[in-house]
Amino acid sequence: MKTSEKLIILAGAAKYDASCSSSGSNRNSDGDGTGNAAESGICHSWSADGRCISLLKILMSNDCLFDCRYCLSRRSNSQERATFTSEEIASLTINFYLRNYIEGLFLSSAVYASPDKTMADMIEVCRLLRHKHAFNGYIHLKIIPGAAADLVQQAGFLADRLSVNIEFPSEASLKRLAPQKSKMSILAPMKQIGDNFTGFQLERKKSRNSPVFCPGGQSTQMIIGASGESDFQILNLTESLYNKMSLKRVYYSAYIAVNEGLYLPALTTAPPLLREHRLYQADWLLRFYKFQAHEILSPAFPNLDDRLDPKAAWALRNFDLFPIDINRASYEELLRIPGVGILSARRIIKTRRVAAIREQDLKKIGLVLKRAKYFITINGKYPARSSLSHHQLVDAMCRAESPAARKLLQNSRQLRLF
Amino acid sequence: MDTTIYLHDGSFEGLLHAVAAAVKSKEGVKGIYAENGYSRQIFDRHIRIQTDGQQALRLFDYLKKLKGSAARYALNGYLSDDRDVGIHLYWLVRECLARGPQATELYTHDSIRYLDKLSQKVGKEAHRLTGLIRFRILEDGLQYAPFESDCNVISYCARHFRKRLKNRQWILHDIRRNYALYWDCSSLQEIAIEDDFTKHVRQYGELPDARISHDEQLYQALWKSFHAAIDNKDRKNIELQRRLMPRRYWKYLSEMRD
Ligand code: SF4
Numbered sequence: 001m002k003t004s005e006k007l008i009i010l011a012g013a014a015k016y017d018a019s020c021s022s023s024g025s026n027r028n029s030d031g032d033g034t035g036n037a038a039e040s041g042i043c044h045s046w047s048a049d050g051r052c053i054s055l056l057k058i059l060m061s062n063d064c065l066f067d068c069r070y071c072l073s074r075r076s077n078s079q080e081r082a083t084f085t086s087e088e089i090a091s092l093t094i095n096f097y098l099r100n101y102i103e104g105l106f107l108s109s110a111v112y113a114s115p116d117k118t119m120a121d122m123i124e125v126c127r128l129l130r131h132k133h134a135f136n137g138y139i140h141l142k143i144i145p146g147a148a149a150d151l152v153q154q155a156g157f158l159a160d161r162l163s164v165n166i167e168f169p170s171e172a173s174l175k176r177l178a179p180q181k182s183k184m185s186i187l188a189p190m191k192q193i194g195d196n197f198t199g200f201q202l203e204r205k206k207s208r209n210s211p212v213f214c215p216g217g218q219s220t221q222m223i224i225g226a227s228g229e230s231d232f233q234i235l236n237l238t239e240s241l242y243n244k245m246s247l248k249r250v251y252y253s254a255y256i257a258v259n260e261g262l263y264l265p266a267l268t269t270a271p272p273l274l275r276e277h278r279l280y281q282a283d284w285l286l287r288f289y290k291f292q293a294h295e296i297l298s299p300a301f302p303n304l305d306d307r308l309d310p311k312a313a314w315a316l317r318n319f320d321l322f323p324i325d326i327n328r329a330s331y332e333e334l335l336r337i338p339g340v341g342i343l344s345a346r347r348i349i350k351t352r353r354v355a356a357i358r359e360q361d362l363k364k365i366g367l368v369l370k371r372a373k374y375f376i377t378i379n380g381k382y383p384a385r386s387s388l389s390h391h392q393l394v395d396a397m398c399r400a401e402s403p404a405a406r407k408l409l410q411n412s413r414q415l416r417l418f
Numbered sequence: 419m420d421t422t423i424y425l426h427d428g429s430f431e432g433l434l435h436a437v438a439a440a441v442k443s444k445e446g447v448k449g450i451y452a453e454n455g456y457s458r459q460i461f462d463r464h465i466r467i468q469t470d471g472q473q474a475l476r477l478f479d480y481l482k483k484l485k486g487s488a489a490r491y492a493l494n495g496y497l498s499d500d501r502d503v504g505i506h507l508y509w510l511v512r513e514c515l516a517r518g519p520q521a522t523e524l525y526t527h528d529s530i531r532y533l534d535k536l537s538q539k540v541g542k543e544a545h546r547l548t549g550l551i552r553f554r555i556l557e558d559g560l561q562y563a564p565f566e567s568d569c570n571v572i573s574y575c576a577r578h579f580r581k582r583l584k585n586r587q588w589i590l591h592d593i594r595r596n597y598a599l600y601w602d603c604s605s606l607q608e609i610a611i612e613d614d615f616t617k618h619v620r621q622y623g624e625l626p627d628a629r630i631s632h633d634e635q636l637y638q639a640l641w642k643s644f645h646a647a648i649d650n651k652d653r654k655n656i657e658l659q660r661r662l663m664p665r666r667y668w669k670y671l672s673e674m675r676d
Contacts (some may be wrong), residue, residue, distance in 0.1 A: 003640070004639070004640055004643055006636045007640060007643055007644055007647065008643050008644075008646075008647045011643075011644050011647040011648050012647045012648070013651070014648070015647070015648040015650055035580055038582055042545070042548055042549040042661070043546075043549045044549040044550065045550075045645060045671065045673055045674075046659045047645065047648055047649050047650070047656055047661065047664045048649045048654055048655070048656055048657065048659055049649060049650045049655050049658075049659070050655040050656075050658030050659045050662060051650075051663075052656075052662070053648070054549070056644070057648065058644075092640065095633075095637050096637065096640075096641060097554065098553065098561065098583070098586065099552060099553045099554070099555065099561075099637060099641070100549075100563070101550055101552070102554055126625070134585075145532075204605070220568075220654075240546060347525045350520075350525070351521040351523065351525055351526055353520060353523070354517065354520055354521060354523065354524050355524065355526070358526075361525075361526040364525060364526050365525055365526065365533055366525075372447050379450050
């Protein structure tokens, strides 16, 4: 099979993967190698679905021995199969990279041989790139569940980022939907990577000569909507992955119904894009806004409101904490106001050092007034003028949702009718 | 009355010198412009600045000493090719003289916000182009990348690629300003590109056929099929794609060509 044919099959098979980021690693080109990994991600193109393309994201193979129920490449599907050689991927990567099509490689694979053999071939790609082609660009490698610990170790010394897909929020779902994968085969490498990541980071502080292990940290991915867990379970798991496993990112991937089968949503089910969007917003609150999972959801309210972004929903539930005085509030308090982002909160703090903020300044600072006005006071005034009932407030906040979210909402409602 | 207009030669030094001169004068200032493309109005008083590098440097040093982004505002403001940047720099300096160095962070001030926006525009386009620039690799290994940008970001891009592709020889060519930089693996220099060649590239967004190697053709085709293969039909969102990658950048992108 020609490289171009393989590329079409194996890029097509990799597209269901959510994570595209190449940021967070700053590998420098040392000596006479080619390339570096930029700290803030660079997009090289955008696909027709509006996603940033920054990496050559492909599978090594889609010829899987496993039979995960949710997956297009599973053994029991009849599919065109292809497998790259390590050299094919390495030369595609370096040639795309030199032409500035990509930031680097994101390599995943079906388990086409034993987990160890599959992993070893993927590591060989990295070795060719780093040593033969002197490539210093970005490499994100997926760990094959069940791969031996020493292979995981080698991968860490070659890649910028590693990820082990956690796949489902609970062990029961994993058993049901990915019978050949076990909780241990996922959590063991995750823990190993986490420990080594922090371990070698400490080493590097002591001595510049100690090796770099997976400098971009590790991430993981969860499939949303193929199993029955609540958003509360998902968010709690996310939080503990950040706190206990020191993950850099948790990605969510709305399940696209590609297979028929027991335990799976019907083929006609639309991918839950709105739910995915709300989960990312909640994840954002965890990572940048100092929220905790139990503030966003609780056993009594286990799912995110699909009409409202989670910060607005939180503010409406805790309306007694508002209004907040823009000229007095601390940075943390400002961040809790719907319509105030990190940038505008910083600007408020900076501007206040020079002069008090006036009502007409709020828009200039970048505050989204149509959302914020119900939650603030400024110089003794309440910019929303009259106070609304809880119902009216909810309505107003729904109307103030971003156009993108409203479009998702509209689409999800439409689909439900048919 | 705010009637004096300062004109300069359009260089960065010229702009800074003009701003410095305006700040020093006691009279009101109506505008500070590059002479090229400016048409004089009959009732205005014009002062034509003879650029003095020393004067410019003194102002630049002052801006660098201020808090925050003042120096970046000046540089990026210049690179933005924005017509009105001069007067806003003037107001920035006046504000800092009156209120102290932290006035550069006063986002509620119209001129400072204007400069901040310009600066962000330049930074954003430079960042965007570090992704959208495409090198063609010629038979002899030389890499050539034509592009067109709204702002003058070639030096930012060169700074990026001299790190990333430091062991390759390459040329960045701003087709709109017809200005090219050549990296020979150790230093960066201005280089002149043949007119016929430039004309062809400007018209077709691609090199003349004779200069495209077999490998180059192959990898352009592979990249194009990769780009098409990763489209997610369930999530098609052309509007979003256009917003993130506006059409004016497509000309030199092989994957966006039919
Ligand atoms: S192991 Fe991976 S590729 Fe194979 S069936 Fe499971 S999810 Fe699909």
